[in-house]
Amino acid sequence: MKKISTKIILLSLINSILVAIxxxxxxxxxxxxxxxxxxxxxxxxxxxxMQSGFILPAPILWxxxxxxxxxxxxxxxxxxxxxxPIVKVTEFAEKTADLDLSDSDKDLEKLLKIKDQTGSMARxxxxxxxxxxxxxxxxxxxxxxxxxxxxxxxxxxxxNVNSITHVVTTIDQLAAGxxxxxxxxxxxxxxxxxxxxLIDEIAVKTSANAExxxxxxxxxxxxxxxxxxxxxxxxxxxxxxSEVTHSIHDxxxxxxxxxxxxxxxxxxAEQTNLLALNASIEAARAGESGRGxxxxxxxIRKLAxxxxxxxxxxxxxxxxxxxxxxxxxxxxEQSNQLVEEQRDALKITKEAFEKIKHMYEGxxxxxxxxxxxxxxxxxxxxxxxxxxxxxxxxxxxxxxxxEEISATGxxxxxxxxxxxxxxxxxxxxxxxxxxxxxxxKIK
Numbered sequence: 125m126k127k128i129s130t131k132i133i134l135l136s137l138i139n140s141i142l143v144a145i146x147x148x149x150x151x152x153x154x155x156x157x158x159x160x161x162x163x164x165x166x167x168x169x170x171x172x173x174m175q176s177g178f179i180l181p182a183p184i185l186w187x188x189x190x191x192x193x194x195x196x197x198x199x200x201x202x203x204x205x206x207x208x209p210i211v212k213v214t215e216f217a218e219k220t221a222d223l224d225l226s227d228s229d230k231d232l233e234k235l236l237k238i239k240d241q242t243g244s245m246a247r248x249x250x251x252x253x254x255x256x257x258x259x260x261x262x263x264x265x266x267x268x269x270x271x272x273x274x275x276x277x278x279x280x281x282x283x284n285v286n287s288i289t290h291v292v293t294t295i296d297q298l299a300a301g302x303x304x305x306x307x308x309x310x311x312x313x314x315x316x317x318x319x320x321x322l323i324d325e326i327a328v329k330t331s332a333n334a335e336x337x338x339x340x341x342x343x344x345x346x347x348x349x350x351x352x353x354x355x356x357x358x359x360x361x362x363x364x365x366s367e368v369t370h371s372i373h374d375x376x377x378x379x380x381x382x383x384x385x386x387x388x389x390x391x392x393a394e395q396t397n398l399l400a401l402n403a404s405i406e407a408a409r410a411g412e413s414g415r416g417x418x419x420x421x422x423x424i425r426k427l428a429x430x431x432x433x434x435x436x437x438x439x440x441x442x443x444x445x446x447x448x449x450x451x452x453x454x455x456x457e458q459s460n461q462l463v464e465e466q467r468d469a470l471k472i473t474k475e476a477f478e479k480i481k482h483m484y485e486g487x488x489x490x491x492x493x494x495x496x497x498x499x500x501x502x503x504x505x506x507x508x509x510x511x512x513x514x515x516x517x518x519x520x521x522x523x524x525x526x527e528e529i530s531a532t533g534x535x536x537x538x539x540x541x542x543x544x545x546x547x548x549x550x551x552x553x554x555x556x557x558x559x560x561x562x563x564x565k566i567k
Contacts, residue, residue: 216253271551271555275551277550277551281540281543281544282544288536288540295526295529298526309512309513309515309516309519310516312512313512313513313516316505316508316512319505323498323501323502323505324498324502326494326498327494327495327498327499327502330494330495330498331495333487341481341485341488344477344480344481345481347477351470351473351474351477352474354470355467355470355471355474358463358466358467358470359467361463362460362463362464362467365456365459365460365463366460368456369453369456369457369460372449372452372453372456373453375449379442379445379446379449382438382442383439383442386435386438386439386442389431389435390432390435390436390439392431393428393429393431393432393435394428394432396424396425396427396428396431397425397428397429397432399424400421400422400424400425400428401421401425403418403420403421403424404418404421404422404425407421
């Protein structure tokens, strides 16, 4: 761009110099024309000037200098004016060459009004950029659509390949399974006759089990009656224990009364002992006259001591009896509690016998129904055997058809794999096309 401006300025400068040279030549010619009609003195001065060298007048020199300067200045501004649109057009041409269509074209639109070759280039470049931008947008839209569609096609073909592969595998498995089923059905047909015989044996054993269950119900009823008798005996035992407990409590009350009497006797003995002691003291004071009274008092004291000792022994016996009574009451209460627990256990046992009886009644009914059902099953088994033979024939026919379908599926799988490979190639080409189109900068 700088080279263009420099060239234009140099051309303008050369033009100015040529103009100056032409002006100088014209001045020389004009001076030569006027010198022919001059006076001798003038000729003499001219001859002297020619001898001393050619010298232009000062006004001419100043005019040449000013015209040269004006030419240079005009050449600079004219060069800049010519250079600016060319530079703009060149910049947009370089961006267009780099596929850069993203900048605004307002600066380029200003150049469209120029009427010279630069304006023509600007208009051509503007139209080219607009067409390229529209084409790039349309290609991006088409490329995006093609990429999406090819990706979708690729996924669909992959899914179809997987589905067909799965179907072919399943059909092969069905074919193998059908052959195995045909063999199995033959074995089932043979086994079914054995099952019929076994069902007859089961029916006989079921009837025998029903009879045994009926006998078991009678045994359960006898157990229930035994539990009822034990419960009744325990109730009687609890009643007797209650009576004994009441008697022991009465005995405890009587012992408490005896203990009170013993306390009274002990108190009387202690008072008698004190009185005997006082009597002995008084007899000692009386001397010989009180000797006989002293002997009586001493005997009374001894009797009081023996009474007190006997009362103490009675108290000990009563306390031991009371402890034994308390222990007996405690044992009876524990016994009553155990009897109560045993009665509760018998109650639970009775309920269990009742449940077992209901269960055995249900078992008897079940055995009876089973025996009847076995008869029905025995009759149906023969019908099933005939149907199984028919099913075996149908399975063999279906196995043959399945093999044919498997062969067709293999052919479809091969065709679908070819389509899948083509779809992958199309997807790769769409990606490459999208990458190439994305080289355009349009935003």
